[in-house]
Amino acid sequence: MGRLGVWVTSHGRLVTLVWVVLIVGLGIFAPKVEQNLSGAGWQASGSDSVAARELAREHFGGNASSAIQVVVHATDGTPVTEGRGAEVLEEVTRMLEAEPRIADVIQPAPGATLSQDGTTAVVLAGAGVDTNEMVRVATDLKGPLQELSGDGVQVNPTGSSLLWSDFNEANLDAMLTSEMMSWPVTLAILVLAFGALVAAGLPLLLTLAGLVASAGSLVLINELVPVSIWAMNFAMMFALALGIDYALFLVVRYRTARARAGSTARQAVAETMDTAGKAVLLSGLTVLVSLSAVMLVPSPSFRSMAGGIMLSVVFVLAATLTLLPLVLAKLDHRINKLALPWAKTNATREHGSARFAAWGERLWKRPMAFALGALVVLVALAAPIVGLKTAMPSIKVLPEDASARVGYDLVQDAFGDGAPGALQILVPIADADAADSTLRADAGIAAAMPATEAADGSGYALIEAVPTVDPSDPALADTVDRLRSDLPETALLGGAAVENLDLKTQLDQSTPLVIGVVLVLGFLLLLIALQAPLISLLGTLASLLSTAAAFGVALLVFQDGHGAGLFGFESQGFLDAWAPVFFFAMIFAIAMDYTVFLLASAKEHYERTGDPKQAMVGALAHSGRVIFAAGAVMVAVFFTFALSGPLPPKEMGVILGVAVLLDAFLIRLVLLPVMLRLTGRAAWYTPAWLKKVLPTITFSHG
Numbered sequence: 001m002g003r004l005g006v007w008v009t010s011h012g013r014l015v016t017l018v019w020v021v022l023i024v025g026l027g028i029f030a031p032k033v034e035q036n037l038s039g040a041g042w043q044a045s046g047s048d049s050v051a052a053r054e055l056a057r058e059h060f061g062g063n064a065s066s067a068i069q070v071v072v073h074a075t076d077g078t079p080v081t082e083g084r085g086a087e088v089l090e091e092v093t094r095m096l097e098a099e100p101r102i103a104d105v106i107q108p109a110p111g112a113t114l115s116q117d118g119t120t121a122v123v124l125a126g127a128g129v130d131t132n133e134m135v136r137v138a139t140d141l142k143g144p145l146q147e148l149s150g151d152g153v154q155v156n157p158t159g160s161s162l163l164w165s166d167f168n169e170a171n172l173d174a175m176l177t178s179e180m181m182s183w184p185v186t187l188a189i190l191v192l193a194f195g196a197l198v199a200a201g202l203p204l205l206l207t208l209a210g211l212v213a214s215a216g217s218l219v220l221i222n223e224l225v226p227v228s229i230w231a232m233n234f235a236m237m238f239a240l241a242l243g244i245d246y247a248l249f250l251v252v253r254y255r256t257a258r259a260r261a262g263s264t265a266r267q268a269v270a271e272t273m274d275t276a277g278k279a280v281l282l283s284g285l286t287v288l289v290s291l292s293a294v295m296l297v298p299s300p301s302f303r304s305m306a307g308g309i310m311l312s313v314v315f316v317l318a319a320t321l322t323l324l325p326l327v328l329a330k331l332d333h334r335i336n337k338l339a340l341p342w343a344k345t346n347a348t349r350e351h352g353s354a355r356f357a358a359w360g361e362r363l364w365k366r367p368m369a370f371a372l373g374a375l376v377v378l379v380a381l382a383a384p385i386v387g388l389k390t391a392m393p394s395i396k397v398l399p400e401d402a403s404a405r406v407g408y409d410l411v412q413d414a415f416g417d418g419a420p421g422a423l424q425i426l427v428p429i430a431d432a433d434a435a436d437s438t439l440r441a442d443a444g445i446a447a448a449m450p451a452t453e454a455a456d457g458s459g460y461a462l463i464e465a466v467p468t469v470d471p472s473d474p475a476l477a478d479t480v481d482r483l484r485s486d487l488p489e490t491a492l493l494g495g496a497a498v499e500n501l502d503l504k505t506q507l508d509q510s511t512p513l514v515i516g517v518v519l520v521l522g523f524l525l526l527l528i529a530l531q532a533p534l535i536s537l538l539g540t541l542a543s544l545l546s547t548a549a550a551f552g553v554a555l556l557v558f559q560d561g562h563g564a565g566l567f568g569f570e571s572q573g574f575l576d577a578w579a580p581v582f583f584f585a586m587i588f589a590i591a592m593d594y595t596v597f598l599l600a601s602a603k604e605h606y607e608r609t610g611d612p613k614q615a616m617v618g619a620l621a622h623s624g625r626v627i628f629a630a631g632a633v634m635v636a637v638f639f640t641f642a643l644s645g646p647l648p649p650k651e652m653g654v655i656l657g658v659a660v661l662l663d664a665f666l667i668r669l670v671l672l673p674v675m676l677r678l679t680g681r682a683a684w685y686t687p688a689w690l691k692k693v694l695p696t697i698t699f700s701h702g
Contacts, residue, residue, distance in 0.1 A: 005273030026216025041300035052494025061104025062126025158407025193629035207243030210316035231308025356624030360617035382548035394472035421471025421497030444479030550659035631664025
């Protein structure tokens with residue numbers, strides 16, 4: 001790593017040229033990221049519901065779960081098929097038929113898509129393209145369709161494609177608002193941490209380079225494989241948070257090395273890379289390994305989200321280890337320019353913090369008192385987790401005025417609670433009567449439409465059934481399970497609500513596997529980095545405490561609704577089903593980031609002195625301020641997402657914000673140092689046989 005730093009400073013023009021080409025080349029595509037990426041892909045690949053959707057799209061004119069339902073409602077109580085309503089229905093049909101990505105356009109049918117009172121009608125626009133493209137179709141059509149409203153007639157397209165389109169729109173506004181809030185707060189924290197504007201600006205510039213490169217890359221990747229819009233959302237957060245973490249660690253270490261008598265810029269860069277650079281590389285690898293476990297979930301949205309974050313981490317890591325050392329060497333002492341008045345005399349001081357050294361001494365003297373205090377807080381916050389409920393997001397994640405939600409409510413009012421979550425049964429024609437009888441006999445089905453035979457001669461029949469309950473009601477899962485047991489074996493049960501249930505089942509099955517893989521891989525990587533089995537194990541397990549506590553808080557806020565008014569959301573009565581598996585990987589990645597920083601510093605001191613006390617106190621003195629500042633930045637970034645936009649980003653902001661708050665300040669600055677204190681030399685013991693297996697990695701520079 002030291003040699004890499006020296007090489008970078010010696011080949012400054014080449015490194016600069018490569019980064020300029022990368023940023024400019026990929027930056028050309030970056031502005032298109034929000035328009036090109038989609039919100040679809042939330043499906044259990046290989047499930048019966050996905051198979052049913054594809055059969056419906058292929059053989060029944062696109063009458064699948066991704067079809068668009070255009071709800072036309074007469075607000076004055078007159079029949080919608082007469083007068084102005086009839087004109088609107090005709091214009092809706094014309095607009096849909098003019099869109100080449102729409103398959104068949106199905107007119108309202110009495111008893112099915114025309115309400116009994118005649119005031120509400122649904123025109124079905126069949127899906128002629130895949131789910132990702134149907135989201136774009138919904139985005140293109142919803143404005144012109146809504147503009148047909150007026151003179152006593154209301155037009156609101158709805159359905160799963162509209163849900164994602166409306167969510168993407170609300171999410172984009174939220175992301176922009178959050179970014180506008182987080183950057184000034186981040187800069188303020190960095191200025192306080194560094195005491196100089198130039199030094200504080202470096203992490204933000206580094207993060208911006210990583211963001212632009214990753215955004216452009218996602219647009220290009222989307223041309224080959226569909227990428228979820230969430231990939232960019234999470235990538236933005238992680239690039240900002242980790243970019244600042246890594247830059248903090250390197251900049252602080254460089255200032256220390258450069259302040260030594262006789263030190264040159266090149267020597268300071270070499271020392272910085274050989275110590276802090278090594279820790280940053282191992283931290284980045286740990287983050288990548290943790291997130292790679294999410295790839296075990298066989299769902300396109302999850303894999304693209306994990307891939308998007310990993311891509312941003314790779315770019316930020318590359319910029320930290322190549323571009324940043326070059327900038328540090330070029331700026332040299334000018335890094336301390338524009339120092340704040342109170343910090344001018346300390347601009348080039350040794351980065352060891354007297355306050356954190358004193359904190360380390362206090363922990364050394366009274367380890368159990370502080371450890372018990374931290375454990376009480378963490379266990380108390382984690383306790384509610386036993387009552388955690390999860391489900392796929394309901395319509396409540398959308399703003400009340402969103403077209404998909406307004407249309408959803410109109411359909412429910414006109415056709416029953418279960419109408420927005422109609423089930424689709426694809427079955428060979430020979431088994432259609434048996435399937436129809438099963439549906440009509442089931443207590444969970446309010447109504448079943450007559451079987452429709454495929455016009456293309458494929459031999460399939462389609463039956464649509466309306467459940468008795470809302471699509472987000474847990475009772476629907478019982479109905480689906482019962483139907484799958486009672487329907488003919490040849491039948492495939494689908495529909496948007498069933499796709500959600502199948503994805504939740506898949507997530508429930510994948511979560512233990514992902515958690516186990518994350519813990520094992522995290523431990524192995526920490527073991528390789530530290531060469532110390534005991535503290536590697538303790539550092540890995542400690543992360544579970546902050547994760548459990550964060551989900552305990554999430555239950556109180558989002559499931560029970562405490563603080564709903566403060567954060568501006570409507571409680572669904574559960575946590576989104578994807579949160580445990582995905583957020584666990586994210587929280588663990590961030591937690592291990594801090595773990596590597598603290599324990600790498602502790603190991604450096606232990607290698608130098610052989611004294612467990614020096615290792616513990618020195619680690620806090622030399623990395624405590626960085627962890628504190630980085631934690632404050634992450635908490636600020638995450639909580640800005642909690643204050644704006646639809647419900648899922650709020651969950652993301654609160655859960656990650658609370659997790660970082662607890663992990664940085666209670667575990668990494670209290671419990672982990674106490675573990676070093678209580679285990680003493682045993683923390684750093686390596687069996688002889690293990691030394692032969694592991695590569696030799698040291699953190700002391702010499």
